[in-house]
Amino acid sequence: MESAVLMLRLALMSMFTAGMLGTFVAADSLAVFTDTKANGGNAFSTGILQIDDVPAAAVVTFATMAPGDSVIAGLVINNSGTLALRYAMSGVTTNFDGKGLADQLQLTIRVKTGNACAAEDGVIIYGPGALSAGAFGSNAQGDQPGDRTLAASANETLCFKVLLPLATGNAYQNATTTATFTFDAEQTANNP
Numbered sequence: 080m081e082s083a084v085l086m087l088r089l090a091l092m093s094m095f096t097a098g099m100l101g102t103f104v105a106a107d108s109l110a111v112f113t114d115t116k117a118n119g120g121n122a123f124s125t126g127i128l129q130i131d132d133v134p135a136a137a138v139v140t141f142a143t144m145a146p147g148d149s150v151i152a153g154l155v156i157n158n159s160g161t162l163a164l165r166y167a168m169s170g171v172t173t174n175f176d177g178k179g180l181a182d183q184l185q186l187t188i189r190v191k192t193g194n195a196c197a198a199e200d201g202v203i204i205y206g207p208g209a210l211s212a213g214a215f216g217s218n219a220q221g222d223q224p225g226d227r228t229l230a231a232s233a234n235e236t237l238c239f240k241v242l243l244p245l246a247t248g249n250a251y252q253n254a255t256t257t258a259t260f261t262f263d264a265e266q267t268a269n270n271p
Contacts (some may be wrong), residue, residue, distance in 0.1 A: 126160065126161040126162035126266075127159075127160035127161045127162065128160045128164055128264060128265070128266050129158070129159040129160040129264075130156065130157070130158060130159070130160075130164060130166055130229075130262055130264040131156075131157040131159050132154055132155065132156055132157070132262060133154070133157065134154070138152050138153075138154040138239050138260070139151075139152045139239045139240075139241050141241065145243070146244065146245045146246070146247040147243065147245045148243050149241060149242040149243070150240070150241050151196050151197055151199070151238060151239070152196065152238070152239055153191055153196045153236045153237065153239075154236065154238075154239060154260075155234055155235070155236050155237075156227075156229065156234060156235055156236075156237060156262065157229075157233075157234040158229040158230065158232060158233050158234065158264075159232070160231060160232075161231050161232075162231055162266050162267075162268060163228065163229065163230050163231055163266070163267045163268065164228070164229055164264045164265060164266060164267060165216075165222065165226040165227065165228045165264065165265060165267050166216065166226065166227050166228075166229070166262050166263060166264040166265075167214070167215060167216025167217050167218050167223065167226050167227070167262070167263050168188075168205075168213070168215050168216065168260055168261065168262050168263075169214045169218065169260075169261050169263070170186075170210070170211070170212070170213035170214055170258055170259065170260050170261070171258070171259045171261070172210055172211045172256055172257065172258045172259075173256060173257045173258075174254075174256050175255065176253075176254055176255055178250065178251055178254035179254075180251055180254035180255065180256040181209065181210045181211035181258065182209050183209075183244070183247055183251055183254075184209070184210040184241050184256070185206065185207045185208065185209065185210070185241070185242040185243075185244060186205065186206050186207065186208060186209070186210045186213045186239065186240070186241055187199075187203060187205065187207045187208075187239075187240045187242075188203070188204050188205040188206060188213070188215065188237055188238065188239055188240075189201035189202060189203050189204065189237070189238045189240075190202045190204060190227075190235060190236075190237060190238075191236035191237065191238050196238035196239075196240075199238070199240065201238055204225065204227070204237075206240075207242070210241060210256070210258055213258070213260065215227070218263035220265060220270065221271060222267075222270075222271060228267060
């Protein structure tokens with residue numbers, strides 16, 4: 080019986096000790112200083128990639144051309160965005176009458192210097208070559224041979240010259256063609 084009493088005393092003592100420890104732990108966890116600070120206002124925005132051309136309509140036109148005639152006009156390419164860009168040009172022509180005037184006409188594109196386009200003294204970036212093949216650079220992503228670059232808010236003038244060669248024969252009388260020049264731009268940042 081003494082051993083049963085001793086066991087009871089030990090069990091009661093263990094429960095009392097566990098209860099006291101729980102009280103100390105609970106009391107200890109309630110007495111902690113804390114602080115929090117939020118760092119707000121972290122804002123992010125993206126840039127703008129925008130290429131424009133002036134004039135937005137036809138840059139070169141000529142009615143009633145005769146062999147030896149040419150037309151020269153400037154097209155301003157604007158980077159109206161906030162990011163530096165690179166651009167390329169491709170062309171598409173039509174020959175509804177089947178005479179192939181677009182293959183006969185010769186196109187030259189130069190980067191304008193301080194002089195007027197008529198001075199024809201800028202660096203040639205296309206031609207002279209067929210109007211139907213008029214292009215420079217590539218619309219493939221990344222830096223490609225022939226691509227042009229413009230800083231944000233910058234512009235450059237391209238001088239277009241279209242010539243009907245003197246050797247053009249009678250097969251091209253009363254011929255008509257149209258051309259559409261498309262300028263594709265992409266960001267230069269993080270885009271090698």
